[in-house]
Amino acid sequence: MGKIQELDRQLANKIAAGEVVERPASVVKELVENAIDAGATEITVKVKEAGLVSIGVTDNGSGILEEDIPLAFGRHATSKIHNNHDLFHIRTLGFRGEALASITSVSRVTLKTCADNAVGHLVKIENSDMIEKTLTRAKKGTEVLVEDLFYNTPARLKYVKSLHTELGKITDIMNRFAMSHTHIRFKLESDDKVLLQTTGSGRLNEVMAQVYGMTIARDLIAINGQTGDYEVTGEIARPEHTRANRHYMSLFINGRYIKNFVLTKAILEGYHTLLPIGRYPVVAIDIKMDPGLVDVNVHPTKQEVRLSKEPELMELITRLIKEALLGQSLIPEITVPKKNKVLEKFEQQRFIYEQTSPVQSEDKPVVQEEKPHFPENIASPDVSQDEAQTRPFTVHEEMAVKDEKPVKREAADNETPAVSEPPAEPVNVPVRKLPMMEVVGQVHGTYIIAQNEEGMFMIDQHAAQERIKYEYFRERIGLVEQQVQPLLVPITLSFTRDEALRIEKHRDELAGVGLELESFGGSDYLVQAVPTWFPSHAEETIKDIIEYCLTHQSINLNKFREDTAIMMSCKKSIKANHYLRQEDMARLLEELAYTSEPYTCPHGRPITIKYSTYELEKIFKRVM
Structure with a gap:
């Protein structure tokens, strides 16, 4: 048998x-x-x-x-x-x-x-x-x-x-x-x-209010976009709402909850430097696609899937998140926590009503009109878009950029007007991302206190300058033609034989950030010139960049440039317990206002926190 x-x-x-x-x-x-x-x-x-x-x-x-x-x-x-x-x-x-x-x-x-x-x-x-x-x-x-x-x-x-x-x-x-x-x-x-x-209303933000609560629901941003193969919709939370793991990142394909490392990476890349290290966003993203492009029969639980045209979908998700966040003011606002459970339930029901009602509710808490006084030389925070886009842009300390644009001169009465010339090509004029603020003072040599008609702001001076310098370095590291300046005294660097072999492996990547190493016999290298945008005391920066290469087996050039810009901005920024003059603080805030993402440092930590006038009055019981 x-x-x-x-x-x-x-x-x-x-x-x-x-x-x-x-x-x-x-x-x-x-x-x-x-x-x-x-x-x-x-x-x-x-x-x-x-x-x-x-x-x-x-x-x-x-x-x-x-x-x-x-x-x-x-x-x-x-x-x-x-x-x-x-x-x-x-x-x-x-x-x-x-x-x-x-x-x-x-x-x-x-x-x-x-x-x-x-x-x-x-x-x-x-x-x-x-x-x-x-x-x-x-x-x-x-x-x-x-x-x-x-x-x-x-x-x-x-x-x-x-x-x-x-x-x-x-x-x-x-x-x-x-x-x-x-x-x-x-x-x-x-x-x-x-x-x-749930109500079955078809509104994702309403469901997320039930699942995650009103605090997150009111800070959701909708995304929507498509390519020939994919349609992506969803809600993403503002970057101040983060979690310690990926559990709150929900991905759905044709209505099925799935887990996919590449798509998770695309979400994180969309937030980029807006998230603190080791923190993850709250998102719910639904992907509609031809079933022929996805294989769901690769795991008994059917959560892990195999996708066709994955890079195309990854690029779409990253782009939609970046575009959605770019149009937002991402300054976290401090609110007084509500202890009344009945009131919290009422707030949730009101949120659902606002989503379903064709006319938004005009009911707002009555606040006693008490506006802070501002000196006449401080501009109003209600700056028009045209004014905001034409304000001058400066870069702090060693990053000063010369304005080489010719000054437009009005013709005198006895002059013949010049023949009109074809309009010049549009120039990327920096856009102001932060409201006007008046500097009030500094706390512990670390935090700048500012105000405007909206309320009070606290700014981390180190994080603010990190963001300014990071964007400055990131832009210049990627220049195709690097302008270099010779060093008065060449820098000699000595390494072990093993380190020299690894440096040889990464010579192209080092050149990609403007660092040209010249062999000087044995395991020594000579640096005779550095890019003009390099900070002062270049030797320390060069050693840091090379150390990065020595600790990575393989290097992606784009990520290397990114990490180098972050490293340089961190080491060269104002530290805590550093007291600044009033004009230095004002200049720092002005430069920060014209960065592309003035809300977090390159590591994702918040730069500015806002206390609205209403919240301040609630704290001091001026309103109930």
């Missing part, structure tokens, strides 16, 4: 369940996906004891026909795939036909379904066997009740975490469904307590 034998149906289902049903949240995921595929517009999930006692999923979808009920619980039985073409053009969330068979093998399942709004069917399944089937009264749709999960596989219970952890997993999955299918009304109840309830 041979050694190989076919497994019986029940044992095979239990083995398959090990891949599909890892925990209660896996059951919720599979059943909700079936409800969505059935065209449901209302889905309710009720769990007891984090799903270990029971999980109930009710929907108003198409229901299951009587003749299909036995097949629905068989392995690899599905209505969604009929041939090879369907497998590579998946338009549904479920498609393998394993979910119900796997769930029934490790629990007791009761299913009530109706496909015609007339006669319903009730079936009970235990250990993969149908033990009861009867007619029943039911509304159109399907109701699945899963009880005693893992009752016949006690070893599986050892891997189930605490009830709090398991309920968190279920809540997380339902949050993703709500964000990816905003047109569906979702409701999640745990032990008769409502944890999530």
